[in-house]
Amino acid sequence: MLTRIPHIMGKSPKILKVFREIKKIAPQDTAILISGEKGCYKELIARAIHDNSPRCKGPFIKVDLALIPKDSMEKELFGKDGPLEVAGLRSSRIDEAKFGTLFLDDVSVMDLNLQAGLYAFLKREELESPNRISRPAVRVICATSENLKEVVQKGVFRKDLYDILNSAHIRIPALRERKEDILPLAQYFLEKAVERFETGAKEFSKDATDFLVKYNWPRNVRELEDMIKRAVLFSPGGVIGRKDLVMGDVNCCSIKEFLEEKLKRYLKEMTQLENCNLYDTVLSEVERSLITIVLKATGGNQLKAAKTLGINRNTLRAKIKEYKIRF
Numbered sequence: 001m002l003t004r005i006p007h008i009m010g011k012s013p014k015i016l017k018v019f020r021e022i023k024k025i026a027p028q029d030t031a032i033l034i035s036g037e038k039g040c041y042k043e044l045i046a047r048a049i050h051d052n053s054p055r056c057k058g059p060f061i062k063v064d065l066a067l068i069p070k071d072s073m074e075k076e077l078f079g080k081d082g083p084l085e086v087a088g089l090r091s092s093r094i095d096e097a098k099f100g101t102l103f104l105d106d107v108s109v110m111d112l113n114l115q116a117g118l119y120a121f122l123k124r125e126e127l128e129s130p131n132r133i134s135r136p137a138v139r140v141i142c143a144t145s146e147n148l149k150e151v152v153q154k155g156v157f158r159k160d161l162y163d164i165l166n167s168a169h170i171r172i173p174a175l176r177e178r179k180e181d182i183l184p185l186a187q188y189f190l191e192k193a194v195e196r197f198e199t200g201a202k203e204f205s206k207d208a209t210d211f212l213v214k215y216n217w218p219r220n221v222r223e224l225e226d227m228i229k230r231a232v233l234f235s236p237g238g239v240i241g242r243k244d245l246v247m248g249d250v251n252c253c254s255i256k257e258f259l260e261e262k263l264k265r266y267l268k269e270m271t272q273l274e275n276c277n278l279y280d281t282v283l284s285e286v287e288r289s290l291i292t293i294v295l296k297a298t299g300g301n302q303l304k305a306a307k308t309l310g311i312n313r314n315t316l317r318a319k320i321k322e323y324k325i326r327f
Contacts, residue, residue, distance in 0.1 A: 008221070009181070009184060010185065015181055029139055032140075032168045032169070034046060036143075036145065039219040040172040050139075055100050060097075063093050074114055077094055077114070101138070115161050118161060125137065176216050186204065186224060193229045204239075227245055228240075
């Protein structure tokens with residue numbers, strides 16, 4: 001029985017395959033490669049492997065390689081003595097992970113020299129624990145959002161390191177590949193957010209569930225969780241509609257929907273005032289913001305900005321002067 005992994009729950013054939021692979025690989029002490037798009041929660045897969053392995057009582061040490069300066073990576077991982085002297089290390093991440101698991105996220109960012117060091121370390125661990133009589137000091141799990149096979153073909157990732165990692169490879173399917181898991185995940189995130197923020201009971205409307213299933217989820221489960229958390233916080237009532245889900249991301253809705261929702265929240269307070277000159281105020285603020293954004297996006301090129309805006313260049317100059325826009 002696997003330790004529960006709620007963020008990657010589901011009953012789709014592809015996610016059930018991942019669960020079977022975790023169950024098969026977890027008891028072994030081989031190095032592992034976990035691949036999948038960003039937002040697939042690869043770290044949770046690594047933790048599930050650790051928690052369901054004989055190393056579960058040992059440390060789980062995560063190293064996000066993308067956050068470490070390249071000239072510091074070797075010392076961070078192996079300490080001052082380097083990968084071949086790891087047994088006598090002081091203050092290295094591998095030393096911290098002893099008798100447990102070392103999780104290396106974004107492994108594709110390592111340079112070739114560090115890849116050589118990691119390969120040498122993995123081979124040494126393999127040779128020093130023949131026939132599994134003695135376990136390696138550290139189990140290494142690597143994760144990547146890149147297609148490492150393609151990175152190898154480009155000559156920026158060592159084939160020998162790829163081969164040793166790829167011998168135990170788990171690929172996490174993108175959320176759009178397992179649409180039958182979307183609504184159970186959404187309901188889990190809804191209940192979790194309602195409990196955390198103490199908003200009172202909330203539920204999805206029909207147009208919200210239709211949107212959740214049809215949306216392509218380019219940022220995967222992380223995007224789903226963030227979207228629902230935001231909707232729980234800002235939806236005004238007990239029913240979360242499609243507009244509540246998409247208002248945080250202009251890519252998910254039309255400009256008309258986006259502006260309508262933003263203006264509703266602004267106007268709710270403004271309409272309580274008398275003689276606030278609401279029409280002119282809103283139009284001028286929208287116009288000022290739009291012109292400023294386009295000017296910055298075009299590097300201050302007024303001709304290009306005017307074409308993007310669909311107005312005459314002289315009109316643009318007049319607006320810049322009127323609103324005292326600096327860019």
